[in-house]
Amino acid sequence: MSSETQDLNAVRARRRLPRINPIWFVLAALIVAIIVYNPNFVQPVGYMNFLKRAAPLAILAAGQIYVIVSGGFDLSVGSTITLTVIGSSMLLNNNPDATWWVILLMYAMGLAIGLTNGLVVSILKVPSLIATLGMMITLSGLALMWSGGAPRGYLPESFRYFGRANITDLPLINILPISLIVLAVVVCLLWWLMHRTNYGRLVHAVGDNPRAAVLAGVPLMRVRVSAFVISSLTAVTAGILLGGFAGVSTDVGRGFELQAITAAVLGGAQLLGGRGSVSATIAGALTLTAIFTLLNFVGLPQPVREVVQGLILISAVAYAMYRRRHAVH
Amino acid sequence: MKRLIACAAALAMLAAPGAWAQNFDDPEEFAKQREQLAMTPMGPEGMPWEQYLEDTMADTAQHAKEGPYTVCFSNAGVNNPWRVVGWNNMQAEVELHPEIAELVHVDAEGSDDKQIADISDLLAGGNCDILIVSPNTTAALTPAVERACEQLPVIVFDRGVNTDCPVTFIHPVGGYGFGIQGAEFVAENVEAGANVLMLRILPGVDVLETRYSAGRRIFEEAGINIAGAEFTDGDNAKTKSIVEDYIARGQIDAVWMDAGATAVAAIEAFEDSGLEVPVFVGEDQQDFLQKWQELGLTAIAPTYPTYQWRTPIIAAVRILEGEEVPGPEWVLPQPAITADNLDQYINEGMPPLHYAMCGCEEMPGYPERWGGR
Numbered sequence: 001m002s003s004e005t006q007d008l009n010a011v012r013a014r015r016r017l018p019r020i021n022p023i024w025f026v027l028a029a030l031i032v033a034i035i036v037y038n039p040n041f042v043q044p045v046g047y048m049n050f051l052k053r054a055a056p057l058a059i060l061a062a063g064q065i066y067v068i069v070s071g072g073f074d075l076s077v078g079s080t081i082t083l084t085v086i087g088s089s090m091l092l093n094n095n096p097d098a099t100w101w102v103i104l105l106m107y108a109m110g111l112a113i114g115l116t117n118g119l120v121v122s123i124l125k126v127p128s129l130i131a132t133l134g135m136m137i138t139l140s141g142l143a144l145m146w147s148g149g150a151p152r153g154y155l156p157e158s159f160r161y162f163g164r165a166n167i168t169d170l171p172l173i174n175i176l177p178i179s180l181i182v183l184a185v186v187v188c189l190l191w192w193l194m195h196r197t198n199y200g201r202l203v204h205a206v207g208d209n210p211r212a213a214v215l216a217g218v219p220l221m222r223v224r225v226s227a228f229v230i231s232s233l234t235a236v237t238a239g240i241l242l243g244g245f246a247g248v249s250t251d252v253g254r255g256f257e258l259q260a261i262t263a264a265v266l267g268g269a270q271l272l273g274g275r276g277s278v279s280a281t282i283a284g285a286l287t288l289t290a291i292f293t294l295l296n297f298v299g300l301p302q303p304v305r306e307v308v309q310g311l312i313l314i315s316a317v318a319y320a321m322y323r324r325r326h327a328v329h
Numbered sequence: 330m331k332r333l334i335a336c337a338a339a340l341a342m343l344a345a346p347g348a349w350a351q352n353f354d355d356p357e358e359f360a361k362q363r364e365q366l367a368m369t370p371m372g373p374e375g376m377p378w379e380q381y382l383e384d385t386m387a388d389t390a391q392h393a394k395e396g397p398y399t400v401c402f403s404n405a406g407v408n409n410p411w412r413v414v415g416w417n418n419m420q421a422e423v424e425l426h427p428e429i430a431e432l433v434h435v436d437a438e439g440s441d442d443k444q445i446a447d448i449s450d451l452l453a454g455g456n457c458d459i460l461i462v463s464p465n466t467t468a469a470l471t472p473a474v475e476r477a478c479e480q481l482p483v484i485v486f487d488r489g490v491n492t493d494c495p496v497t498f499i500h501p502v503g504g505y506g507f508g509i510q511g512a513e514f515v516a517e518n519v520e521a522g523a524n525v526l527m528l529r530i531l532p533g534v535d536v537l538e539t540r541y542s543a544g545r546r547i548f549e550e551a552g553i554n555i556a557g558a559e560f561t562d563g564d565n566a567k568t569k570s571i572v573e574d575y576i577a578r579g580q581i582d583a584v585w586m587d588a589g590a591t592a593v594a595a596i597e598a599f600e601d602s603g604l605e606v607p608v609f610v611g612e613d614q615q616d617f618l619q620k621w622q623e624l625g626l627t628a629i630a631p632t633y634p635t636y637q638w639r640t641p642i643i644a645a646v647r648i649l650e651g652e653e654v655p656g657p658e659w660v661l662p663q664p665a666i667t668a669d670n671l672d673q674y675i676n677e678g679m680p681p682l683h684y685a686m687c688g689c690e691e692m693p694g695y696p697e698r699w700g701g702r
Contacts, residue, residue, distance in 0.1 A: 040577045045602070053570050150410035152680045152700045164601065246565030246594045248681060296574045299557060
């Protein structure tokens with residue numbers, strides 16, 4: 001894009017009213033529908049439970065958006081979640097004293113997974129879809145080997161604190177889940193990194209046009225690898241929250257990789273890179289969770305529920321695409 | 330909004346007519362299994378894996394041969410904790426039989442195609458003296474089992490096949506029985522008009538559908554209101570979310586589950602909402618039993634006993650020695666764990682999803698082989 005057209009766009013953008021990402025309207029509509037079906041949702045316990053449930057996916061999606069914006073996919077996050085939960089339960093074995101070093105160890109594992117993903121993509125030039133698919137299969141195999149196919153240990157309350165506990169007796173909001181605090185901290189950090197630092201601009205540049213980025217002196221490999229590392233670390237965080245919320249199971253992370261990508265797309269991210277925002281991705285994750293919750297409340301039979309879920313997803317993304325096509329010309 | 334969603338629902342239902350052709354709600358089978366639950370088993374006391382409920386025997390003189398034996402086992406999969414426990418049981422049982430020289434195990438990894446190929450490979454290999462099959466699905470495996478029957482004695486267990494050619498088909502009472510035990514307990518412990526939440530893993534699996542239809546039948550007979558029947562995919566987080574949503578909408582007086590792997594997550598939904606845990610139907614997983622004891626719940630644990638994995642090995646040896654075995658069906662007793670005998674099934678050294686009704690406590694390698702300490 002030449003600097004001239006860029007200037008022109010900037011002028012046009014300033015003239016128009018501030019544009020709000022359409023995903024927020026979709027989310028608002030879903031929330032209204034949930035309230036219609038369950039008036040208790042406006043009570044703190046209602047929406048706090050909802051946010052608590054959405055937190056792992058929101059965090060995961062906020063990490064995934066880094067990889068997507070840089071022009072890749074990370075399919076290994078679901079297995080990373082599973083491995084985090086299984087690994088923690090095996091290492092902790094109901095011993096609360098070990099909580100801190102196990103959490104540290106899990107983050108170290110996440111770091112290693114992200115580095116491997118990033119290096120395989122950057123150095124071996126394996127497309128990220130395949131590289132992380134391979135990682136996904138490898139990790140779920142490792143989790144299976146480690147556990148022998150069934151969970152072997154329990155997670156002590158000290159570990160489950162982050163995903164399960166609430167601060168109660170607060171004025172106004174009454175309860176505050178710890179996982180919501182974790183969500184807020186992670187999201188602020190990731191939002192700042194993506195939208196307020198030079199690093200965030202580099203991630204966008206790499207995804208938009210890697211060749212141009214290299215010619216402009218962007219350290220391609222470092223940017224890509226770090227995006228994968230961020231994604232893996234958020235997967236470990238999501239794993240800690242999910243294990244805390246619901247305990248140990250051998251398929252806890254199943255399907256999360258696609259949910260995270262869906263959340264990013266709902267938030268308007270461009271699948272081949274160069275475009276995406278952390279806050280809209282969070283809205284996408286909340287929307288996805290709201291769809292699941294709404295369908296629970298409506299009480300449709302399961303097969304119908306899946307049809308409705310699929311239709312809502314396609315329409316939401318189609319609408320986002322339509323808006324984008326007609327937005328800047 | 331409600332109307333819009335209802336329209337979408339109606340459309341979707343029109344688009345998928347007649348999805349449920351198979352009958353999972355058979356009153357005759359229901360009555361038969363209800364009767365079997367009340368029977369006193371025959372066979373050695375305290376060893377339910379050798380006991381049987383139906384008194385018909387299969388003659389096996391024609392299969393008698395000299396040992397040592399090679400026993401072949403085509404396994405549908407070791408893809409869930411129930412099957413992991415069962416498979417450990419079976420391997421331990423083999424160690425109790427010096428007559429068995431080798432157990433050849435092929436794992437179909439949950440695929441019909443692979444299992445059909447596995448069986449034909451085993452037959453082509455020609456080393457098997459007897460074949461044990463735990464079919465992945467009933468209809469798909471029937472022809473493969475029929476072919477095997479032409480060459481050697483076959484034992485089928487867990488899920489069945491649509492042929493009577495195997496020497497015996499080993500299984501506990503069944504899905505209706507499981508559903509009956511839990512639902513009757515609920516009916517005894519709540520008032521008529523109470524709200525029960527039914528949690529199911531997934532639709533379309535015969536052993537799970539029959540549990541549900543039996544439970545439903547009993548609740549309807551007892552005038553208990555079914556607040557909802559939800560699929561959890563066997564996922565802890567989803568289970569907990571669903572229960573939280575039901576709690577938000579109204580009073581739940583009992584929870585019935587078609588399998589207990591996510592029972593603790595469901596209980597935690599009540600705990601974390603600061604509510605009393607209602608009447609509860611779980612299964613014999615250690616984590617549920619321990620939670621039950623810790624909270625002093627009003628609960629029951631029907632079982633689909635994993636000790637049934639011992640029986641095919643016992644049957645194999647008997648058949649090859651020419652001794653008669655219960656057949657054409659070897660129906661094993663299917664006990665439920667109740668408040669009266671809860672203590673004897675709790676072992677905190679065992680993993681959370683260890684199935685307590687394994688009959689494995691006296692076996693070689695217990696508890697390490699089952700992941701315990």
